[in-house]
Amino acid sequence: MGALEKQRHILDFTLSSLGRRKGKNIALIIVYTFVIFLLASVLFLTDSLKKEASQILQDTPEMTVQRLVAGRQDLIPVHYIEAIKQIKGVQSVTPRLWGYYYDARSGANYTLMVNAELNDHAGEIIIGTGVSMRNATSMPNHAVWKNDVLPFKTYDGSVVPLKVKGFLSSSSELVTSDLVLVSEADFRKIFPIAKDHATDLVLKVRNGKELATIAAKITQIHPDCRPILREDILRTYNAVFDWRGGVILMVLAGGFFAFIILAWDKATGLSAEEKREIGILKAIGWETSDILLMKFWEGAAVSLTAFFMGIFLAYLHIFLASSILFEPFLKGWSVLYPHFRLTPYVNGYQIAVLFFLTVIPYTVVTIVPSWRSATIDPDSVMRM
Amino acid sequence: MILQRKSDVFFSSLAVGVLLMCLIFLDAAVSQRLDREVVRERREIVRVLELTDLCLFTEARYTRHPSMADLHTPFQDHPLALEHFPSGSVMAIPPHLKLQDSGE
Amino acid sequence: MIHLQDIRKVFNAGKPNEFVAIQGVNLSIDSHGATALKGPSGSGKTTLLSLLGCMARPTSGRITLQEREITSLPERFLTAIRRETFGIIFQQFNLIKGITALENVMLPAYPTGAKHASLKKRAMALLDLMNIADKADAKVEWLSGGETQRTAIARALINNPAIIIADEPTAHLDTALSREFMEIMRQLKNEGKTIVIASHDPIAYASDVIDRVVEMRDGILVSHEDVT
Numbered sequence: 011m012g013a014l015e016k017q018r019h020i021l022d023f024t025l026s027s028l029g030r031r032k033g034k035n036i037a038l039i040i041v042y043t044f045v046i047f048l049l050a051s052v053l054f055l056t057d058s059l060k061k062e063a064s065q066i067l068q069d070t071p072e073m074t075v076q077r078l079v080a081g082r083q084d085l086i087p088v089h090y091i092e093a094i095k096q097i098k099g100v101q102s103v104t105p106r107l108w109g110y111y112y113d114a115r116s117g118a119n120y121t122l123m124v125n126a127e128l129n130d131h132a133g134e135i136i137i138g139t140g141v142s143m144r145n146a147t148s149m150p151n152h153a154v155w156k157n158d159v160l161p162f163k164t165y166d167g168s169v170v171p172l173k174v175k176g177f178l179s180s181s182s183e184l185v186t187s188d189l190v191l192v193s194e195a196d197f198r199k200i201f202p203i204a205k206d207h208a209t210d211l212v213l214k215v216r217n218g219k220e221l222a223t224i225a226a227k228i229t230q231i232h233p234d235c236r237p238i239l240r241e242d243i244l245r246t247y248n249a250v251f252d253w254r255g256g257v258i259l260m261v262l263a264g265g266f267f268a269f270i271i272l273a274w275d276k277a278t279g280l281s282a283e284e285k286r287e288i289g290i291l292k293a294i295g296w297e298t299s300d301i302l303l304m305k306f307w308e309g310a311a312v313s314l315t316a317f318f319m320g321i322f323l324a325y326l327h328i329f330l331a332s333s334i335l336f337e338p339f340l341k342g343w344s345v346l347y348p349h350f351r352l353t354p355y356v357n358g359y360q361i362a363v364l365f366f367l368t369v370i371p372y373t374v375v376t377i378v379p380s381w382r383s384a385t386i387d388p389d390s391v392m393r394m
Numbered sequence: 395m396i397l398q399r400k401s402d403v404f405f406s407s408l409a410v411g412v413l414l415m416c417l418i419f420l421d422a423a424v425s426q427r428l429d430r431e432v433v434r435e436r437r438e439i440v441r442v443l444e445l446t447d448l449c450l451f452t453e454a455r456y457t458r459h460p461s462m463a464d465l466h467t468p469f470q471d472h473p474l475a476l477e478h479f480p481s482g483s484v485m486a487i488p489p490h491l492k493l494q495d496s497g498e
Numbered sequence: 499m500i501h502l503q504d505i506r507k508v509f510n511a512g513k514p515n516e517f518v519a520i521q522g523v524n525l526s527i528d529s530h531g532a533t534a535l536k537g538p539s540g541s542g543k544t545t546l547l548s549l550l551g552c553m554a555r556p557t558s559g560r561i562t563l564q565e566r567e568i569t570s571l572p573e574r575f576l577t578a579i580r581r582e583t584f585g586i587i588f589q590q591f592n593l594i595k596g597i598t599a600l601e602n603v604m605l606p607a608y609p610t611g612a613k614h615a616s617l618k619k620r621a622m623a624l625l626d627l628m629n630i631a632d633k634a635d636a637k638v639e640w641l642s643g644g645e646t647q648r649t650a651i652a653r654a655l656i657n658n659p660a661i662i663i664a665d666e667p668t669a670h671l672d673t674a675l676s677r678e679f680m681e682i683m684r685q686l687k688n689e690g691k692t693i694v695i696a697s698h699d700p701i702a703y704a705s706d707v708i709d710r711v712v713e714m715r716d717g718i719l720v721s722h723e724d725v726t
Binding site: 018021022025026029059062063065066067068069070071074076083106110118119120121123125138140178179181182183184185186187188189191210212238242243246247250311314315317318319321322325329347348353354355356361 | 399400401403404407408410411412414415418419421422425426429432433435436437438439440441443444445446447448449450451452453455458460461462
């Protein structure tokens with residue numbers, strides 16, 4: 011009871027004391043909130059992308075086989091299928107035809123992909139939202155209409171006009187934004203890929219447990235092949251959006267440490283006035299521990315305020331404002347950038363990481379430098 | 395009741411902060427439930443079109459299809475290659491490239 | 499009440515700027531009286547006062563407070579004794595700027611964990627006693643000299659100490675305020691408090707409130723005389 015009341019008394023005093031340098035402390039809280047906001051935004055964004063990837067790539071092909079020539083992915087001869095089909099446990103092997111197409115008109119890279127359903131409809135395409143938006147010729151942001159014709163340049167310089175037959179749903183933009191689905195005939199017209207070659211092969215197997223064995227057999231039969239398993243893909247996305255790995259974290263860490271130095275400087279440079287105050291408090295009966303308690307509350311008050319505000323703003327930023335501040339950064343040089351709304355994903359781990367990265371160090375940095383001042387002799391104030 | 399003590403004001407704002415955190419978790423849980431259908435739809439498209447990657451960055455092969463990226467071309471297509479600064483800095487190195495780096 | 503026995507206090511011991519502030523002081527201060535420590539600046543008054551008030555420890559010698567040896571007590575106990583037994587009034591009053599008079603008065607009681615409501619009531623009663631209750635919510639830098647002085651006295655009284663220690667309380671006051679200060683000291687003495695004032699101001703040490711004058715010079719007690 012008395013101990014609790016004491017904490018509140020000391021907190022009362024700390025808050026009064028902080029209120030004296032209102033402008034400075036508010037500025038500090040704003041900067042600090044911004045640091046936490048950035049950190050939390052990165053964490054929320056990468057984690058929800060990771061979550062999204064792990065969910066929607068559940069049904070990605072079980073195994074993709076690509077061929078490597080001189081260290082690069084190369085076209086795979088279709089006759090490779092025969093031997094692979096013979097491996098026990100392989101249900102089906104189908105060739106995939108896809109590649110990148112640079113559209114000089116819109117200045118964007120598309121992913122052209124052959125879709126079997128279009129094979130009977132040569133001359134027609136189905137496009138993703140990004141492609142559609144990008145081809146808005148007359149009016150900005152005006153999407154392409156159905157039956158509009160888009161010209162595609164072939165490898166030999168001629169032009170193939172392809173009619174837009176349909177659109178991929180905008181809710182699937184996260185995976186389909188830059189897709190142009192074409193018929194095999196049109197694909198081979200645009201790219202110089204011979205009939206007996208494909209981009210890669212997609213396998214279905216009877217038993218998922220045999221994937222590794224099958225992959226090993228494939229590399230035995232065709233040593234120039236590289237099998238990519240579904241779990242590799244999922245693992246890739248898990249690693250690619252790891253907030254601890256990206257350079258963005260280094261950038262943030264730089265900013266963060268600059269802030270630590272700033273905070274340290276502020277706290278270590280205890281002014282003569284502050285030191286005198288500590289002396290007075292000690293002389294009138296405050297213990298060293300009371301002074302440290304006061305400093306603890308000072309750090310906790312500033313950092314907790316910034317912590318809650320920063321996290322809340324980051325949540326609004328990422329999930330309600332679609333990471334608007336990060337957009338130029340995330341877009342990079344991609345001309346097509348999907349406008350997707352991420353499903354919010356938060357967990358206790360993120361909050362704990364943010365807490366240990368922000369509140370704890372700030373509070374420590376506030377307390378530690380006052381240690382020396384807190385142990386000054388109470389009579390020092392008499393001698394001043 | 396008027397908050398008379400500064401510590402009361404502080405504890406109330408802490409409570410508001412904790413409440414905001416709870417709201418965040420609540421909103422996330424509700425949204426996940428509401429988005430279930432959309433996720434299913436995306437999953438279906440991935441299955442039907444045999445897609446392997448998220449369409450986030452279209453400027454380079456390894457950013458458009460990180461899981462399909464080349465295995466043996468660390469310089470041209472390394473995710474940390476400086477010429478691909480913006481997206482390369484958001485993405486980390488895919489594990490198969492890391493394995494290669496460590497000589498495995 | 500307080501007994502000083504062969505007290506010696508050295509600052510910066512062992513360093514080139516070593517300096518002996520107090521040498522061989524023996525002194526007893528009885529309850530319910532007012533004692534003045536008189537002497538020029540640098541005579542060791544303030545040092546003696548901080549030893550009396552448990553703010554510093556002597557280099558050698560023994561101090562007993564109410565039959566209790568306190569020189570060897572750990573810091574924590576010393577702080578508790580200081581808080582509960584002594585009310586200290588500093589030379590420049592040393593109020594904490596930027597916060598209200600009321601908060602300043604309540605400050606010494608914060609570590610005791612007293613209930614807020616009763617503590618506030620006690621502080622208001624003290625401010626009322628000092629006739630400055632209407633200034634309770636004013637920031638201390640807005641107070642006049644007299645009001646600052648009264649706030650400082652109220653702060654010294656908040657933990658209801660048995661002993662009031664004042665270091666050159668009249669040094670920055672005009673004659674009227676200095677006399678007023680001594681009047682308040684008289685009231686406190688009449689209430690049964692023990693008062694120790696260090697001063698070289700005749701208004702203070704020659705006041706009829708003072709029962710006993712102890713003169714110091716160069717860290718040594720020169721004389722004590724009982725005024726009454």
